[in-house]
Amino acid sequence: MEDILRSIYQERTSQANTLGVLLIEKKLKSYHITDSFDVILLIIVKDAEQPIFIKHYSFGEKKAAMHIITEAQLKEWLLLGSNRKLFEWLDMSKVLFDRNEYIADLKKELWEFPFYGRKIKMGLEFSKLVRRYVDGKALFEEHLYLDAYNHVVHSLHHLARLAVIENGLHPELTVWHQVKQIEPEIFKLYEELVNSEETLEKRLELLFLASEFMIHSKIHLGAAHILDVLNAKDVWQINDIMNEKELLPYSLDLEIFLGYLIEKRLVEVVNVETKGHGILHRNYRVIEKLF
Known part of the structure; x- marks a missing residue:
């Protein structure tokens, strides 16, 4: 298969802009990872007009997809975890071309998962967890139980991903399989929500109580990154917080996270x-340094 596809990628390996070329083949038990394609060609480039460029090919009875992504796009996906298949692609791939050991260093970094990278990713997961929990609880109090249920499922998923990252691993598509081994108490919460014979209202009531305790127990991990950033200044205006480069990935969850x-x-x-009588600017500062 590699010989057939060589004509597609070979020209790109001679271009200085190309950092690496990887081949991911479909496996019987993991066909979903390649989106049903027989093979994925992943080409990482330094720069490009489009951060993502995709082409599809047919050869015989098989089909292939070529994904060309920029280094900036790759780093964004790895930081935000917004393309979870990328981790499987990097893990399962065969390296066809590697300029100056770029791919080797990338895989090593992913395997070692430096603590600073974990700290940012834990902060992002925790902010999403807080958002889902707060919104879900508000819906529960309005007796909108099905909508609250949806938020609770998502909040537990973020809690599970947070636990996996805390243990130095990357959350995979099978995150519940991972967390069952790492923190079975979180897995049990999920099982109770889905499988319990209690009424939906009662299940949610119990889950909110348990989740509140679990979230509080993770706060020093989940808040470490944002508090590190905010410790750089004594007092912050909200606009400065929202536009601080390191906090941009928190996006729309940032204000509710700050409130929490x-x-x-x-x-x-x-x-x-x-200058207005009785109106005050609402600024913010860190009370407690975690580390």
């Missing part, structure tokens, strides 16, 4: 007078 940290007494509000 205030509630948990890790961040405090600093009111500053404005």
Whole structure:
């Protein structure tokens, strides 16, 4: 198969912009990883007009997909975890071309999963967890149980991913299989939500109580990154927080995350007078340094 596809990628290996070429073949028990294609060609480039460029090919009775992605896009996916198949692709791939050991170093970094990288990813998962928990609880209190159920399922998923990352592993598509081995108590919460014979209202009530405890127990891990960043200045305006480069990946979850940290007494509000009578600027500063 590699010989057949060589004509597709060989020209690109001579271009200085190409960092690596990887081949991912469909396996019987993991066909979903290649999106039903027989083979994926993953080409990583330094720069390109489009961050993602895809082409499909047929050869005989088989089909192939070529994905050309920029280094910036690759790093974004790895940081945000927004393309989870990428981890399987990198893990299962055969390296066809590797400029200056770029791919070898990338795989080594993924395998070792440096603590700083884990700290950011734990922060992102924790912020999504808080968002789902807060929104779900609000819906529960409005007796919108099916909508609350949807949020609770997602919150447990983020809790599971957080536990996996905490243990130095990358969350895979089979995250529940991973977390069952690592933190079975989280897996048990999920089972109770899905399989319990209690009414939906009762299941949600019990899950919110248990989740609140679990979330609180993870707060020092989940908040470490954002508090590290906020410790760089004594007082922050919200616009500065929202536009701080290191915090941009938190996106729309940032304000609700900040509110949760205030509630948990890790961040405090600093009111500053404005020209308007009775109106104060609401600024923020860290109360407690975690590390």
